[in-house]
Amino acid sequence: MLDSTQKLLQGDERIVNEVCVAICTVNGSGSATANSILYRSLFRMGILTSGKNIFPSNIKGLPTWFVIRASARGYTGRIAHDDVVVAMNSATIHKDVTYLQDGGVLFYADHLEKPEIKDKEVIVYPMPIKTLMKQVDAPRNLQTYMENMLYVGIVGQVLRIPEEILKATIEHQFQSKPTVAESNFNIVKLGFQYALENLEKKDHFYLEQLPELSDYILTDGNNAGALGALYGGLQFCGWYPITPATSLVESAIDQVDKLRKDPQTGKNTCVILQVEDELAAAGATLGAGWAGLRAMTATSGPGLSLMTENIGLAYFTEAPMVIWNVQRVGPSTGLPTRTAQGDLSMIYTLGHGDTQHVILIPGTVTECFEFGWRSLDIAEKYQTPIFVLSDLDLGMNTWVTKRFEYPNQPIERGKIIWEEKLEEFKDWGRYKDLDGDGIPYRTVIGNLSPKAAYFARGTGHDEYGNYSEDPENWSDMLGRIGRKLEGVVKDLPGPVIRRSKVEADIGIIGMGSTHDAMIEAQDILAEKGVNADYMRVRALPANSAVREFIASHARNYVVELNRDGQLEQILSLEVSEYSEKLISISVIGGLPLTAAWTAESILAKEKKGGKTR
Amino acid sequence: MEKHVELNRIGLALTDYKGKPSTLCPGCGHNAISNQIQAAVWELGIAPEKVMKISGIGCSSKSANYFLDRSFGFNGLHGRMPTLATGACFGDPSIKILGISGDGDTASIGMGHFKHVIRRNVPMVYIIENNGCYGLTKGQFSATSDQGLRLKHQGVNILPPLDLCMEALISGAPFVARTFSGDVKQMKQLIKAALSQNGVAVIDVISPCVTFNNRDEALQSYSWGREHEAPIQDIAHFRSREEIQLENFAEGSYREVQLQDGSYLVLKKIDKDYDPTDLHAALDLLTESYKYHYFATGLIYFSGVPPTIQEKYDLPEEPLNRLTKDRLRPSRESLEAINATLY
Numbered sequence: 001m002l003d004s005t006q007k008l009l010q011g012d013e014r015i016v017n018e019v020c021v022a023i024c025t026v027n028g029s030g031s032a033t034a035n036s037i038l039y040r041s042l043f044r045m046g047i048l049t050s051g052k053n054i055f056p057s058n059i060k061g062l063p064t065w066f067v068i069r070a071s072a073r074g075y076t077g078r079i080a081h082d083d084v085v086v087a088m089n090s091a092t093i094h095k096d097v098t099y100l101q102d103g104g105v106l107f108y109a110d111h112l113e114k115p116e117i118k119d120k121e122v123i124v125y126p127m128p129i130k131t132l133m134k135q136v137d138a139p140r141n142l143q144t145y146m147e148n149m150l151y152v153g154i155v156g157q158v159l160r161i162p163e164e165i166l167k168a169t170i171e172h173q174f175q176s177k178p179t180v181a182e183s184n185f186n187i188v189k190l191g192f193q194y195a196l197e198n199l200e201k202k203d204h205f206y207l208e209q210l211p212e213l214s215d216y217i218l219t220d221g222n223n224a225g226a227l228g229a230l231y232g233g234l235q236f237c238g239w240y241p242i243t244p245a246t247s248l249v250e251s252a253i254d255q256v257d258k259l260r261k262d263p264q265t266g267k268n269t270c271v272i273l274q275v276e277d278e279l280a281a282a283g284a285t286l287g288a289g290w291a292g293l294r295a296m297t298a299t300s301g302p303g304l305s306l307m308t309e310n311i312g313l314a315y316f317t318e319a320p321m322v323i324w325n326v327q328r329v330g331p332s333t334g335l336p337t338r339t340a341q342g343d344l345s346m347i348y349t350l351g352h353g354d355t356q357h358v359i360l361i362p363g364t365v366t367e368c369f370e371f372g373w374r375s376l377d378i379a380e381k382y383q384t385p386i387f388v389l390s391d392l393d394l395g396m397n398t399w400v401t402k403r404f405e406y407p408n409q410p411i412e413r414g415k416i417i418w419e420e421k422l423e424e425f426k427d428w429g430r431y432k433d434l435d436g437d438g439i440p441y442r443t444v445i446g447n448l449s450p451k452a453a454y455f456a457r458g459t460g461h462d463e464y465g466n467y468s469e470d471p472e473n474w475s476d477m478l479g480r481i482g483r484k485l486e487g488v489v490k491d492l493p494g495p496v497i498r499r500s501k502v503e504a505d506i507g508i509i510g511m512g513s514t515h516d517a518m519i520e521a522q523d524i525l526a527e528k529g530v531n532a533d534y535m536r537v538r539a540l541p542a543n544s545a546v547r548e549f550i551a552s553h554a555r556n557y558v559v560e561l562n563r564d565g566q567l568e569q570i571l572s573l574e575v576s577e578y579s580e581k582l583i584s585i586s587v588i589g590g591l592p593l594t595a596a597w598t599a600e601s602i603l604a605k606e607k608k609g610g611k612t613r
Numbered sequence: 614m615e616k617h618v619e620l621n622r623i624g625l626a627l628t629d630y631k632g633k634p635s636t637l638c639p640g641c642g643h644n645a646i647s648n649q650i651q652a653a654v655w656e657l658g659i660a661p662e663k664v665m666k667i668s669g670i671g672c673s674s675k676s677a678n679y680f681l682d683r684s685f686g687f688n689g690l691h692g693r694m695p696t697l698a699t700g701a702c703f704g705d706p707s708i709k710i711l712g713i714s715g716d717g718d719t720a721s722i723g724m725g726h727f728k729h730v731i732r733r734n735v736p737m738v739y740i741i742e743n744n745g746c747y748g749l750t751k752g753q754f755s756a757t758s759d760q761g762l763r764l765k766h767q768g769v770n771i772l773p774p775l776d777l778c779m780e781a782l783i784s785g786a787p788f789v790a791r792t793f794s795g796d797v798k799q800m801k802q803l804i805k806a807a808l809s810q811n812g813v814a815v816i817d818v819i820s821p822c823v824t825f826n827n828r829d830e831a832l833q834s835y836s837w838g839r840e841h842e843a844p845i846q847d848i849a850h851f852r853s854r855e856e857i858q859l860e861n862f863a864e865g866s867y868r869e870v871q872l873q874d875g876s877y878l879v880l881k882k883i884d885k886d887y888d889p890t891d892l893h894a895a896l897d898l899l900t901e902s903y904k905y906h907y908f909a910t911g912l913i914y915f916s917g918v919p920p921t922i923q924e925k926y927d928l929p930e931e932p933l934n935r936l937t938k939d940r941l942r943p944s945r946e947s948l949e950a951i952n953a954t955l956y
Contacts, residue, residue, distance in 0.1 A: 235934075280699065292704050445665050446935065456688065
């Protein structure tokens with residue numbers, strides 16, 4: 001079984017808590033609320049679930065899909081087929097049904113043209129949306145929105161979501177507005193009742209309540225990243241709107257007042273400022289980091305292109321700042337609302353001249369929280385820009401994820417020195433390596449010692465910040481910065497490794513949001529007799545555990561969402577003595593990775609003898 | 614016998630305000646600006662540690678290194694000086710910001726940031742060292758070069774100039790002045806007045822490039838400036854009302870302007886009535902001075918200072934960059950409360 005459920009079942013056989021539901025609607029119609037109620041109801045039932053919003057770069061009127069995958073086995077990566085299609089969009093209904101397989105289920109609004117289904121057995125439930133709506137006293141402007149609530153009731157009933165679960169979810173969703181909750185539930189109930197009385201259950205998909213998912217929460221990576229930064233003592237965020245990073249900063253704006261009032265004075269301790277463009281976002285963030293604030297910005301590919309010169313300046317003046325890159329598909333404007341992992345190579349050496357950056361790559365929403373605070377610590381400790389590389393799938397979709405854990409170490413401010421400490425140094429210089437670790441001591445504005453000031457500059461400078469064109473000085477300065485960043489590896493999160501049940505001579509390597517698909521692919525491969533260990537890289541530069549993993553396998557398939565196999569390329573350089581052990585498996589179309597495609601691609605290469613190049 | 618060293622009110626000598634030796638061309642207008650900046654800060658009795666210098670790229674921006682060595686400085690990117698200042702101003706609002714820029718830096722590559730830093734009202738003295746050409750790349754036209762200007766390598770400039778005071782005015786700057794490197798007395802008074810304010814203050818200093826753009830007919834040359842300068846008022850800055858010396862001013866011929874730090878600016882009328890609090894009068898003045906080829910200098914516009922960007926954030930008294938770690942991380946309980954809402 002490559003995907004979850006492909007065989008045609010007989011009679012009353014049941015497939016429990018294993019279903020992929022695609023809800024096909026028109027964007028801007030309010031379907032997000034309806035879809036969220038279905039998705040959250042499954043979470044409330046204790047079922048491990050993912051919900052992926054495949055949406056257009058548009059505000060109103062274009063097709064959009066919400067795909068819910070429930071998995072008793074805990075596989076929540078995307079799958080390429082659908083078990084259940086809920087068709088509400090006349091423009092896409094004919095295409096939408098082609099993703100169904102034998103045994104699949106179609107719910108469709110019966111005022112749409114019924115699609116022709118060829119060569120497969122599909123159970124069809126018509127939904128008399130318009131007829132039912134006649135019983136609803138809905139204001140004209142809410143008509144379409146209310147229609148969406150009807151499919152929640154119908155689909156929920158047929159898949160056996162208990163009515164009280166739907167009710168509790170709706171009440172939670174509209175907790176501040178009980179009357180809105182009630183009117184929404186009444187429509188859901190109307191659909192539910194209709195299905196109960198009129199639709200005979202012919203399909204095999206059943207949802208059953210499980211024990212509560214008490215260690216888990218439901219949220220998106222952008223919210224997690226924002227919270228992580230606020231708990232990491234963020235003090236300044238300069239930003240400019242861009243999909244899919246906008247909601248990260250907006251989440252921070254939503255929560256900064258509640259979380260970041262000074263306990264002593266009740267005043268604000270964190271400034272979030274929208275500026276005129278990404279040049280200014282990076283410049284202001286750098287200015288704040290230089291001035292001794294914990295500073296961050298968030299953007300996506302096109303914004304990062306604009307931020308490049310300031311990030312080069314931060315690197316060379318050794319000012320701390322954190323840059324979140326929530327990736328979308330590039331090059332150029334690309335696909336603004338689709339996911340990718342195509343900015344890795346760009347970031348790794350972003351900027352002209354010799355540069356090398358530190359990248360944290362969260363693979364779960366919980367890690368977005370953790371890297372949110374940790375990145376600020378690493379930036380200040382090493383006095384350099386730190387990237388957090390997320391993507392649209394992780395950032396904007398709502399995931400079932402482990403509860404956020406409170407930071408397990410105090411805030412790290414690095415070698416900032418104030419008046420008193422400065423007195424202890426006989427011959428302090430801003431860029432002087434006094435400890436032999438490449439990390440100099442740093443003063444910031446407001447330090448009133450007459451010895452504290454220095455002149456930061458993007459031009460050549462000596463250990464005291466004075467202008468210098470001396471060749472030896474230049475090479476020493478850049479050499480020290482390089483050395484400083486060799487030390488950073490020990491403070492970076494190591495890879496997550498999931499071993500095969502039996503000894504494996506194959507490794508599969510991934511990063512970021514593909515985690516769930518990669519785990520499922522690993523299990524599919526094992527079922528096919530190909531045992532593989534899985535490693536998820538969580539930071540670059542890579543540490544020794546990454547090297548050892550690669551070394552200990554005959555072949556390592558590096559799987560990623562881009563054209564050129566960027567992680568594979570970087571690992572080939574970083575672990576160059578084993579570069580022949582690395583094989584690239586990459587795909588780019590804007591959609592999250594699927595386990596089936598991954599396993600098939602690896603199997604195909606294995607059949608050819610696992611030749612690496 | 615010991616040489617008498619004059620000290621300011623905080624006990625520092627002018628030498629405490631010096632910078633590194635200038636590497637600009639001898640006679641460069643920018644050196645006069647550096648000198649007046651250090652004199653102004655010294656005379657005001659502001660400790661050099663209470664000032665930060667932020668600049669962009671170009672001859673003008675290099676000059677930030679040639680004064681106030683005991684002030685923090687950041688010589689950043691071409692045109693992006695205002696963005697650095699925007700972030701840095703939140704570190705410690707008690708530190709005065711001197712933004713040093715040029716006409717290439719501000720009128721071309723950084724025009725957007727210039728206007729937005731004004732719109733945000735980042736409290737800073739924004740000094741444009743305006744020489745009407747690119748000096749550091751050896752004599753190209755800038756966006757403030759006059760139409761018809763002839764430069765050695767470039768030929769004749771076919772485009773009209775932008776007026777940075779005009780741009781500042783329509784962007785909402787509460788303090789806009791124009792002065793001249795050949796009129797250091799006026800320049801110093803204006804810098805002192807600007808430093809006594811708490812909002813964004815723009816000073817466009819016409820500052821000749823002696824190497825590439827100092828022909829007599831050039832708008833930004835010493836000789837054109839000296840011949841055509843038409844100060845709109847005589848300006849004197851006083852620390853307090855008591856210090857104002859009025860013996861030279863006839864009744865009704867001057868106006869006093871109180872600045873935010875409590876000091877006073879006295880503006881003495883020259884020939885006609887000019888009201889620097891009238892935005893339309895300011896725009897007219899700039900339009901006419903270009904049209905009729907005279908060089909209006911002085912305090913062109915002054916209004917009540919709107920709240921600064923820092924004031925809009927209700928920040929603690931203590932500088933943000935000195936807050937201890939315990940004031941920056943929310944409680945463990947608050948995170949548990951968030952976890953409990955996420956389902």
